Amino acid sequence: MTTRLHASDLAAQLADGSVTSVEATQAQLDRIAMVDGDLNAFLHVDAEGALAAAADVDARRAAGETLPTLAGVPIAVKDLINTTGQPTTAGSKILEGWIPPYDATVVARLRAAGLPILGKTNLDEFAMGSSNEHSAYGPARNPWDTGRIPGGSSGGSAAAVAAYEAPLALGTDTGGSIRQPGAMTGIVGVKPTYGGVSRYGVIAMASSLDQVGPMARSVLDAALLHEVIAGHDPRDSTSIDAPVPSVVEAARRGDVAGLRIGIVREFGGEGFQPGVQRRFDEAVAKLAEAGAEIVDVSCPSFQHGIAAYYLVMPSEVSSNLARFDAMRYGLRVTPEGNPSPSAEQVMAATRDAGFGDEVKRRIILGTYALSSGYYDAYYGSAQKVRTLIAQDFSAAFGQVDVLFSPTAPTTAWRLGEKSDDPLAMYLEDVCTIPANLAGVPGISVPIGLADDSGLPVGGQFLAPAQADDRLYNAGAALERLVPAPVLEEVAR
Amino acid sequence: MSSPLSREDVAHLASLARISLSDAELDRLGAELPAILDHVAAVQGVVESAGTDVAPMSHPVPITNVFRADEPTPGLSRDEALAGAPAAEEDRFLVPKILGEEA
Numbered sequence: 001m002t003t004r005l006h007a008s009d010l011a012a013q014l015a016d017g018s019v020t021s022v023e024a025t026q027a028q029l030d031r032i033a034m035v036d037g038d039l040n041a042f043l044h045v046d047a048e049g050a051l052a053a054a055a056d057v058d059a060r061r062a063a064g065e066t067l068p069t070l071a072g073v074p075i076a077v078k079d080l081i082n083t084t085g086q087p088t089t090a091g092s093k094i095l096e097g098w099i100p101p102y103d104a105t106v107v108a109r110l111r112a113a114g115l116p117i118l119g120k121t122n123l124d125e126f127a128m129g130s131s132n133e134h135s136a137y138g139p140a141r142n143p144w145d146t147g148r149i150p151g152g153s154s155g156g157s158a159a160a161v162a163a164y165e166a167p168l169a170l171g172t173d174t175g176g177s178i179r180q181p182g183a184m185t186g187i188v189g190v191k192p193t194y195g196g197v198s199r200y201g202v203i204a205m206a207s208s209l210d211q212v213g214p215m216a217r218s219v220l221d222a223a224l225l226h227e228v229i230a231g232h233d234p235r236d237s238t239s240i241d242a243p244v245p246s247v248v249e250a251a252r253r254g255d256v257a258g259l260r261i262g263i264v265r266e267f268g269g270e271g272f273q274p275g276v277q278r279r280f281d282e283a284v285a286k287l288a289e290a291g292a293e294i295v296d297v298s299c300p301s302f303q304h305g306i307a308a309y310y311l312v313m314p315s316e317v318s319s320n321l322a323r324f325d326a327m328r329y330g331l332r333v334t335p336e337g338n339p340s341p342s343a344e345q346v347m348a349a350t351r352d353a354g355f356g357d358e359v360k361r362r363i364i365l366g367t368y369a370l371s372s373g374y375y376d377a378y379y380g381s382a383q384k385v386r387t388l389i390a391q392d393f394s395a396a397f398g399q400v401d402v403l404f405s406p407t408a409p410t411t412a413w414r415l416g417e418k419s420d421d422p423l424a425m426y427l428e429d430v431c432t433i434p435a436n437l438a439g440v441p442g443i444s445v446p447i448g449l450a451d452d453s454g455l456p457v458g459g460q461f462l463a464p465a466q467a468d469d470r471l472y473n474a475g476a477a478l479e480r481l482v483p484a485p486v487l488e489e490v491a492r
Numbered sequence: 493m494s495s496p497l498s499r500e501d502v503a504h505l506a507s508l509a510r511i512s513l514s515d516a517e518l519d520r521l522g523a524e525l526p527a528i529l530d531h532v533a534a535v536q537g538v539v540e541s542a543g544t545d546v547a548p549m550s551h552p553v554p555i556t557n558v559f560r561a562d563e564p565t566p567g568l569s570r571d572e573a574l575a576g577a578p579a580a581e582e583d584r585f586l587v588p589k590i591l592g593e594e595a
Contacts, residue, residue, distance in 0.1 A: 099575070100576070101572040208550060237556075237558040308532075308535050310528065325510070326578065328577060328585060343588045352514075361528075363511065364505045364506055364509055364525065378532070378533070378535070381538070385539065386548075388539075388542055423528060437552075
């Protein structure tokens with residue numbers, strides 16, 4: 001059954017001719033038709049486009065052409081990333097039905113490498129959320145228990161990969177939105193170094209934090225996808241013009257003997273679910289048995305990461321989402337009972353009707369944080385905390401090669417459980433946010449099921465900027481020491 | 493810093509952000525935003541206790557202006573550019589009237 005294969009194994013079967021891309025793509029489409037009614041992982045499925053791309057790859061292979069490694073392996077793309085020929089909604093009503101006139105650079109690279117795009121996956125509106133409950137098109141659900149959230153904001157991508165609807169997916173991570181849903185659905189998720197993957201054509205939430213990255217069912221698969229999408233893009237002024245580290249080679253190596261692994265003292269204890277903490281402690285013990293040197297590390301400023309993040313992020317949100325003004329694209333709503341409204345009134349009515357609660361909350365918070373009289377106290381101070389966090393990372397990476405922590409303090413919660421308490425939801429990102437503030441890369445790797453909830457737990461490695469290969473090396477080693485839990489079937 | 497954000501303040505911020513809010517939304521945000529602001533205001537104390545020499549960091553990588561060579565390259569066609577617009581007329585975006593509305 002090709003839908004259960006890792007992307008690397010499917011690629012090998014495509015290369016040796018034992019399966020065609022059309023067969024593999026059709027199998028994924030059949031799987032989506034079978035389970036997505038329960039999961040709502042996809043907002044749009046493009047069967048015709050995916051099968052045409054697959055047929056093209058099959059024809060080129062049959063003609064003897066040498067193709068890229070992942071050619072013919074189908075993929076799902078988060079609906080925050082622009083795709084020609086398919087809608088891009090950002091999970092918002094304000095962009096319902098909008099079809100971008102150009103491909104994001106990452107999508108252009110997928111197409112060039114021959115990956116058929118199955119469709120667009122569900123997300124918290126404009127990537128704002130930690131549970132996927134803030135999608136205007138209904139929540140995606142966790143395949144381990146459809147009464148629970150899959151994590152957010154790339155929850156649709158995570159659910160799709162975990163439930164065998166796609167072997168690979170793209171997500172975006174602004175405060176943990178690839179790693180946290182990866183952990184909660186038992187798959188691998190990577191936030192590359194900031195600037196390592198182009199953001200051109202990715203709808204911006206918070207530009208100094210957003211990063212596109214791979215989601216997959218193995219560390220090697222994530223590395224193979226990472227090498228397809230990474231690298232300099234002249235269309236993105238924040239794109240790093242330097243060679244991409246050999247992450248595939250690192251994922252094949254997977255050896256922690258002699259590796260210095262720092263355990264962040266501040267990420268544990270109170271607020272961490274006991275079942276999560278136990279799996280994490282076991283993973284640390286196994287890494288030590290395999291020859292890693294475990295070092296206790298303190299990063300005191302990390303505990304202020306959430307406060308700094310919830311100032312920097314909404315400030316950038318309030319600016320980035322100003323472009324949704326009812327003029328150029330998307331929804332336009334005329335205020336009721338006003339036959340000749342002004343542009344301003346149309347804009348205000350459109351943004352009220354088009355944006356959901358969490359988006360409004362963040363835009364207004366950002367408008368306040370940037371307002372005259374409060375700018376220095378809030379935004380200015382948050383930027384300085386960002387510096388302190390970067391300094392903590394520098395000091396830590398002076399002592400150790402990578403840092404290791406739980407990815408999230410809890411396993412997946414029930415739908416609606418935290419909906420009325422935005423602060424409680426924000427606290428779920430405590431372990432992931434520092435990496436976004438400082439721009440360093442992170443990977444979440446499954447480390448088993450929590451004994452108190454029976455749900456997947458993730459372990460997170462963090463590495464210095466542009467040392468993404470260290471994540472793949474450590475992640476692949478951990479994957480061998482602690483095999484990922486296997487989802488038998490979607491649990492209703 | 494205490495953040496006594498009243499319901500009226502929220503309404504004012506919403507108007508600055510060009511979002512019409514219902515009474516129910518104003519009530520809810522009026523209750524939620526002060527709680528969030530109380531939490532995030534902690535950043536000030538952190539900076540004060542760290543001493544004076546903390547440079548603000550707006551971005552994780554150094555940012556410089558990037559200029560491409562001044563050469564014509566293909567862009568979107570007129571039809572492509574107008575395809576996503578809510579309304580178009582005579583090959584132009586059709587937008588609500590803004591001139592003379594203050595009169």
